[in-house]
Amino acid sequence: MIIVIKKISMIIAVASPSGAGKTHWIHQQIAQTNESIGYFSPKTDFIPIDATYLQSEYPQLKIYQTGEEAALLAGSDQTITYIEIPWYLDLSGIEPLLTSLNSHRVAIISPDANNTEFTTWADEVVSGNQITKLTTSLQIHRGVLTGEILDFDSLATFWLEMTQGAYGEVVRAKGIFDLEDGQIYFGDFTANQPELEFKPLNLPRWLDGKPVRKSGFEIVGNNLKQAEIAQTVKDCCVPESAISYYQQQVKESLATEPEVELV
Amino acid sequence: MKIAVMSCIHGNYAALDAVLLDIDQQKAEKIYCLGDLVGYGPHPNAVVEQIRSLDIPTVQGCWDEDIVEGLNACDCSYPSLLAEKRGKTAHEWTNKQVNPEVREYLAQLPHTYKEDNLCFVHGSPSSNHEYLLPEMDAFVALERVLSSDADVLFCGHTHVPYVRTLDSGQLQVKVNQPNQDEQATVSFNTPLKRIINVGSVGEPRHGRPNATYVVYDTEIDAVSLREVEYDYQKTCAAILDAGLPPIFAWRLARGLEFAEKADDPTHVCER
Incomplete structure (x- = not known):
C-alpha cells in the first residue's frame, strides 16, 4: 500500500x-x-x-x-x-x-x-508602528499610471512636498514608479517613522518604449488635494517623444559600464 | 561707509518693504541690488517701481533677462522636469503682468556694476546664469573675482548667503611656446579677495521664510549677513489671489525656493 x-x-x-x-x-x-x-x-x-x-x-x-x-x-x-x-x-x-x-x-x-x-x-x-490617526477618518487617493515614465528629480521633489503636507495631511504614502533609467522604484512613507529613500526594485529594467507593467501610488490622509496631486505627477512625467532618447542613452551607458568582479 | 546689498526679490513686495525698513534702521548710506526683481512672486511691477523710485544701482538678473529676451536658456536652468514646468508657468504669468515701462527698465540694466574696488553681479562676472557656490573650486572662484578687477565681488543667484575669503592666492602660469624648449613661467601672488553672496530677499532657500541681504562697511571691510522676518503670509495670499500655483506659496512659507538650481553649478548657460 x-x-x-x-x-x-x-x-x-x-x-x-x-x-x-x-x-x-x-x-x-x-x-x-x-x-x-x-x-x-x-x-x-x-x-x-x-x-x-x-x-x-x-x-x-x-x-x-x-x-x-x-x-x-x-x-x-x-x-x-x-x-x-x-x-x-x-x-x-x-x-x-x-x-x-x-x-x-x-x-x-x-x-x-x-x-x-x-x-x-x-x-x-x-x-507595530505608532499611528496617530484613526483609520476611520482617513481619505485614500490612488493614482494608476499606465506606462508613464517619471523623471527622478521631479519625483523626489513631489514626494518631499507631498509627505510634508503640500497637498493635504498625509499619514501614509507608498508607490511604485517607472523611471527614465528603466528601473522601477519603490517609495514608502509613514508619518512619524524614519523616511525611507526611494530605492530601485530588483526587477528587470524596461528600456523598450512605454512600460507595460503596473505602477502607481496610494496616498492616505486628510483634506487631500487630489487634482493638484494628479497634475503634479503628470508634470513629473517624461514626454512620450523623449522616452526613446532617454532609453537609448541608458542602453549606451550600460553597454560601456565596466563589469565589476568581486575577489 | 555702510552699504546695503540685496538680490533676488522675485516680485515679493512685502519682503522688499521689510528689507528696506531694516536697511534704514542699519543706517546704510547706499543700497545696491543684484537683480532678479521679477519671477515667481505676485508683485513684479510694484517691486521694479520701488527700486526705480529709490534710484538703486541694479544689475540684471537671469529672470529679468528672460522677461526681456524670452526664455532661451539651455537645459541648465532647471534641475528637473517639474522645476522646468513651474519655471515656465511663472515666466508666462510674469511676462503677461509686466508693463512696458518695467520691461524697458529691465532691458537697460547692466550685467555688472563696478564702484571703486567693489563689483556687483547677479550670478558671476561671466554670466548671470552661473552659480558661484561656496564650495566651488578655489582657483575658479579666484579667477572669477580677478576677472572683475575688484577686491570684493558681490553676487546673488544661489539664494543662500555666504562670505568666502580667498587669501594667499599664489598663481603660477607655464607657457609652452612653439619651437622653444623652455617653458616661460610666471608666478604672482594675488591680494586678499572676497566673494559675498547676499542671499535672497523674496525667495529664500535656507529653510526659513525670512528675507536675507548684506550690510558691508567699506571702511573696515566688515560684512553683516542680515535675516529679516516679514509677513510672508501676505505674499502667500497674494500668490493664491494672483492665480499662481499654490505650491509656490507653500514652498515660500518653508524657505524652500521655487525651482531654479543647476545640476552642474559651474556650467555656463550656452545661450
Whole structure:
C-alpha cells in the first residue's frame, strides 16, 4: 500500500490599521524561512504595490491575484500563504473566505491606538508602528499610471512636498514608479517613522518604449488635494517623444559600464 | 561707509518693504541690488517701481533677462522636469503682468556694476546664469573675482548667503611656446579677495521664510549677513489671489525656493 502524505499548507491572514506595518512583518517572516511562500492581497490588483515590492525581494514568491481564491481553497502548493488585508477592507466582508481557509489571524497594532476591532478579530497580536490617526477618518487617493515614465528629480521633489503636507495631511504614502533609467522604484512613507529613500526594485529594467507593467501610488490622509496631486505627477512625467532618447542613452551607458568582479 | 546689498526679490513686495525698513534702521548710506526683481512672486511691477523710485544701482538678473529676451536658456536652468514646468508657468504669468515701462527698465540694466574696488553681479562676472557656490573650486572662484578687477565681488543667484575669503592666492602660469624648449613661467601672488553672496530677499532657500541681504562697511571691510522676518503670509495670499500655483506659496512659507538650481553649478548657460 502506498501512502501519499500531502503537505499541509498554512494560511496566515494579516490585518492592521493603515501604516502599522503589515508588509514589513510579512517581509520579516519570509526572510526567516526556507519554505515556499504564497502571497495574496485582495482588492489591490489595480496597483499591486506591496506585491511588487515583495516579489522583487523574493523572486520565488507565488503571488495570487483576485479571482484565484479557488486555488487557495483547493489547497495551495505553498507551505505558507500570507493574506495581507488592506486596511480599507471591511473585516466582516472577508470573513467567509478566511473561515473557509481556516486561516491563522495576525493583527499588527499600534501600541496606543484603539485596536479593539483587530484584537477581537486576531488569534495573534503583534506590536507595530505608532499611528496617530484613526483609520476611520482617513481619505485614500490612488493614482494608476499606465506606462508613464517619471523623471527622478521631479519625483523626489513631489514626494518631499507631498509627505510634508503640500497637498493635504498625509499619514501614509507608498508607490511604485517607472523611471527614465528603466528601473522601477519603490517609495514608502509613514508619518512619524524614519523616511525611507526611494530605492530601485530588483526587477528587470524596461528600456523598450512605454512600460507595460503596473505602477502607481496610494496616498492616505486628510483634506487631500487630489487634482493638484494628479497634475503634479503628470508634470513629473517624461514626454512620450523623449522616452526613446532617454532609453537609448541608458542602453549606451550600460553597454560601456565596466563589469565589476568581486575577489 | 555702510552699504546695503540685496538680490533676488522675485516680485515679493512685502519682503522688499521689510528689507528696506531694516536697511534704514542699519543706517546704510547706499543700497545696491543684484537683480532678479521679477519671477515667481505676485508683485513684479510694484517691486521694479520701488527700486526705480529709490534710484538703486541694479544689475540684471537671469529672470529679468528672460522677461526681456524670452526664455532661451539651455537645459541648465532647471534641475528637473517639474522645476522646468513651474519655471515656465511663472515666466508666462510674469511676462503677461509686466508693463512696458518695467520691461524697458529691465532691458537697460547692466550685467555688472563696478564702484571703486567693489563689483556687483547677479550670478558671476561671466554670466548671470552661473552659480558661484561656496564650495566651488578655489582657483575658479579666484579667477572669477580677478576677472572683475575688484577686491570684493558681490553676487546673488544661489539664494543662500555666504562670505568666502580667498587669501594667499599664489598663481603660477607655464607657457609652452612653439619651437622653444623652455617653458616661460610666471608666478604672482594675488591680494586678499572676497566673494559675498547676499542671499535672497523674496525667495529664500535656507529653510526659513525670512528675507536675507548684506550690510558691508567699506571702511573696515566688515560684512553683516542680515535675516529679516516679514509677513510672508501676505505674499502667500497674494500668490493664491494672483492665480499662481499654490505650491509656490507653500514652498515660500518653508524657505524652500521655487525651482531654479543647476545640476552642474559651474556650467555656463550656452545661450
